[in-house]
Amino acid sequence: MNRFDAVGTPALAATWVRPPWRLADLVRAKRGRTVSVVLPALDEEDTVAGVISSMTPHLGSLIDELVVLDSGSSDRTAQRARSAGATVVSREEALPGVPVVRGKGEVLWRGVAATSGDIVVFVDSDLVEPGSHFVPALVGPLLMTEDIELVKGFYRRPLTIGDSTDEDGGGRVTQLTVRPLLTALVPELAGVFQPLGGEYAATRQLLESLRFAPGYGVEIGLLLDTYHRLGAAAIGQIGLGTRRHRNRPTSELAVMSRQIIATMFSRLGLHDSGAGFTTFATAGNQLSTTVAPLSLVDRPPLITLEKYASAVRHHAMSQPV
Numbered sequence: 539m540n541r542f543d544a545v546g547t548p549a550l551a552a553t554w555v556r557p558p559w560r561l562a563d564l565v566r567a568k569r570g571r572t573v574s575v576v577l578p579a580l581d582e583e584d585t586v587a588g589v590i591s592s593m594t595p596h597l598g599s600l601i602d603e604l605v606v607l608d609s610g611s612s613d614r615t616a617q618r619a620r621s622a623g624a625t626v627v628s629r630e631e632a633l634p635g636v637p638v639v640r641g642k643g644e645v646l647w648r649g650v651a652a653t654s655g656d657i658v659v660f661v662d663s664d665l666v667e668p669g670s671h672f673v674p675a676l677v678g679p680l681l682m683t684e685d686i687e688l689v690k691g692f693y694r695r696p697l698t699i700g701d702s703t704d705e706d707g708g709g710r711v712t713q714l715t716v717r718p719l720l721t722a723l724v725p726e727l728a729g730v731f732q733p734l735g736g737e738y739a740a741t742r743q744l745l746e747s748l749r750f751a752p753g754y755g756v757e758i759g760l761l762l763d764t765y766h767r768l769g770a771a772a773i774g775q776i777g778l779g780t781r782r783h784r785n786r787p788t789s790e791l792a793v794m795s796r797q798i799i800a801t802m803f804s805r806l807g808l809h810d811s812g813a814g815f816t817t818f819a820t821a822g823n824q825l826s827t828t829v830a831p832l833s834l835v836d837r838p839p840l841i842t843l844e845k846y847a848s849a850v851r852h853h854a855m856s857q858p859v
């Protein structure tokens with residue numbers, strides 16, 4: 539285990555700057571365990587096929603299941619995902635009869651329900667030229683060690699606005715909001731480099747036992763709940779190199795940040811006004827305001843959902859002894 543010796547706040551104890559395992563070692567280490575990859579996708583027709591293509595070489599060996607969980611896309615996301623070799627599941631198909639709500643947390647929650655792998659890997663669908671090493675790196679600690687239950691990827695994050703790129707300007711909410719707040723409120727997690735990153739892997743046993751926060755709060759919710767449940771020793775992080783994705787305008791990230799703060803405060807028992815975030819805009823001498831809705835309603839642990847639990851029991855009984 540390569541300890542990342544940073545000056546100041548130490549990294550997580552389980553930090554790998556580079557994956558030390560060969561692909562063949564990982565496949566051998568599965569020992570009957572299965573791996574499902576879930577790509578949450580809302581209108582990602584431009585990038586979803588490229589993300590899938592970075593993974594299909596591992597399909598049938600390291601990866602057993604590759605699912606795009608369609609978040610209600612209105613573009614050609616589903617068609618392009620199927621053509622690239624993924625299975626596409628809608629939110630309704632993932633949990634029939636359970637009314638759908640908006641947001642990323644809903645899609646990831648249903649992504650766990652729609653798959654069966656012992657290990658579940660989440661990768662965003664808006665990535666630009668992701669490496670084929672992403673999934674092997676993320677599942678490595680889960681296959682090769684005994685005590686890790688959640689593995690977060692970390693990376694350099696370029697920020698491209700228009701024609702200009704700052705090679706380390708990305709992860710704006712991470713850098714300006716979440717990591718400073720974690721340092722102040724949960725210093726044991728100050729060494730998590732990309733707490734919001736959309737590339738992470740976890741055991742199904744963990745994910746089906748956790749609630750899923752709504753919208754963009756899902757990542758910080760899963761991280762804090764895992765920490766409260768199992769401690770920092772169960773959390774690992776691994777270097778993936780550079781991660782490019784669609785960079786949203788700061789105004790949209792402010793709304794994202796508000797939802798993340800609401801989830802953080804709820805997990806830490808801190809009072810939150812519950813007020814939605816107001817965006818101001820002026821035109822001439824006119825002032826307009828938009829209040830973004832805030833949700834505080836988590837999705838319950840899947841294992842408490844009879845529909846899911848019975849499906850798991852049925853699946854278990856259909857497995858060869």
Ligand SMILES: O=c1ccn([C@@H]2O[C@H](COP(=O)(O)OP(=O)(O)O)[C@@H](O)[C@H]2O)c(=O)[nH]1
Binds near residue numbers: 578581641783785786
């Ligand atoms: O309601 C949503 C919001 C986001 N996403 C997906 O979640 C990932 C990350 O979302 P986004 O790119 O908006 O977040 P960012 O990376 O910009 O912070 C992407 O694959 C989105 O398509 C989704 O499936 N449903």
Ligand SMILES: O=C(O)[C@@H](COP(=O)(O)O)O[C@H]1O[C@H](CO)[C@@H](O)[C@H](O)[C@H]1O
Binds near residue numbers: 734
């Ligand atoms: O890390 C962040 O600050 C934000 C925005 O990243 P950029 O400033 O656009 O590179 O993106 C993350 O947050 C989202 C909400 O949790 C996740 O869904 C994304 O996967 C993650 O990239």
